[in-house]
Amino acid sequence: MAFPKLSKLELQIMDVLWNNGPTAIRDIQESFGPKGRPAYTTVQTMVYRLETKKALRRARKIGNAHIFEAVISRDAAKARLVDEFLSMFGGRMQPVMAQLIEAGNLSPADVADAEKLLRDLAAKKKKEA
Amino acid sequence: MAFPKLSKLELQIMDVLWNNGPTAIRDIQESFGPKGRPAYTTVQTMVYRLETKKALRRARKIGNAHIFEAVISRDAAKARLVDEFLSMFGGRMQPVMAQLIEAGNLSPADVADAEKLLRDLAAKKKKEA
DNA sequence: GCTACGCTCTTACCGTTGTAGTAGGACGCA
DNA sequence: TGCGTCCTACTACAACGGTAAGAGCGTAGC
Numbered sequence: 001m002a003f004p005k006l007s008k009l010e011l012q013i014m015d016v017l018w019n020n021g022p023t024a025i026r027d028i029q030e031s032f033g034p035k036g037r038p039a040y041t042t043v044q045t046m047v048y049r050l051e052t053k054k055a056l057r058r059a060r061k062i063g064n065a066h067i068f069e070a071v072i073s074r075d076a077a078k079a080r081l082v083d084e085f086l087s088m089f090g091g092r093m094q095p096v097m098a099q100l101i102e103a104g105n106l107s108p109a110d111v112a113d114a115e116k117l118l119r120d121l122a123a124k125k126k127k128e129a
Numbered sequence: 130m131a132f133p134k135l136s137k138l139e140l141q142i143m144d145v146l147w148n149n150g151p152t153a154i155r156d157i158q159e160s161f162g163p164k165g166r167p168a169y170t171t172v173q174t175m176v177y178r179l180e181t182k183k184a185l186r187r188a189r190k191i192g193n194a195h196i197f198e199a200v201i202s203r204d205a206a207k208a209r210l211v212d213e214f215l216s217m218f219g220g221r222m223q224p225v226m227a228q229l230i231e232a233g234n235l236s237p238a239d240v241a242d243a244e245k246l247l248r249d250l251a252a253k254k255k256k257e258a
Numbered sequence: 259g260c261t262a263c264g265c266t267c268t269t270a271c272c273g274t275t276g277t278a279g280t281a282g283g284a285c286g287c288a
Numbered sequence: 289t290g291c292g293t294c295c296t297a298c299t300a301c302a303a304c305g306g307t308a309a310g311a312g313c314g315t316a317g318c
Binding site: 153 | 265267
Binding site for chain 1: 137140144207208210211214216217218219222223224225226227228229230231238239240242243244246247248250
């Protein structure tokens, strides 16, 4: 229960809370942009479900509207996502990296960043060994 | 339709076909190992659903048993998975790489492989530019 | 030929996700 | 004080994924 599984839409909602801090349902819904956003009650349903999953909680009220805030951290959620993803690849990390890298979509700057991260990691591993 | 979304169990089934070539349901089921494998008919149901999704097809019969073979390629499926995953992160690649790298689970050899891939990619991008 | 075993097909059920409608309470403004 | 608006709370429902049982048919061995 510490780490409930979050679906895509649930994550998008959590993102709003992570980015903006405590937020009302109306504001979450409007943050989806005017095109093709879900209905107010759709967002509401997802928020309620996130509440039962203990991913967020009611922080306070403004008028008769509840203001919700995140309970789980973005990092925890992303770690969970990564696990999920890895399990799809049989838990082996290397093919995943390869796939991601080969899938392109990386700007030269991204490549540089990734390389730096890898070098740091390699250095750390060496020191540990 | 060219590219159906595959769930985790569906992928595990496809993996058997990708690894072993055309396979009967019984053999797919047994490839899950004796512990906690799904029932024969569960595998069968998933295979049938993969068939309607056009992810695999009936290749031939042996006795009264159908032999199934993959229609979609492993690479295509994995590319699709990567897309799915990226969309969870808002489509931005760099944070994903960072998360994966920081999530650990990489052997030194994995790191080296990834670095090499990145260097090759950087070189290719430079040449294109 | 009869029987048993394996495979096919069909059907079903539950949980999750995405979608939304509706009823009713509260609030603010005219 | 009454009307429109906004929010809550509840209910509904379809698609999908995972799970599997049950009925029936074909084949192989006796």
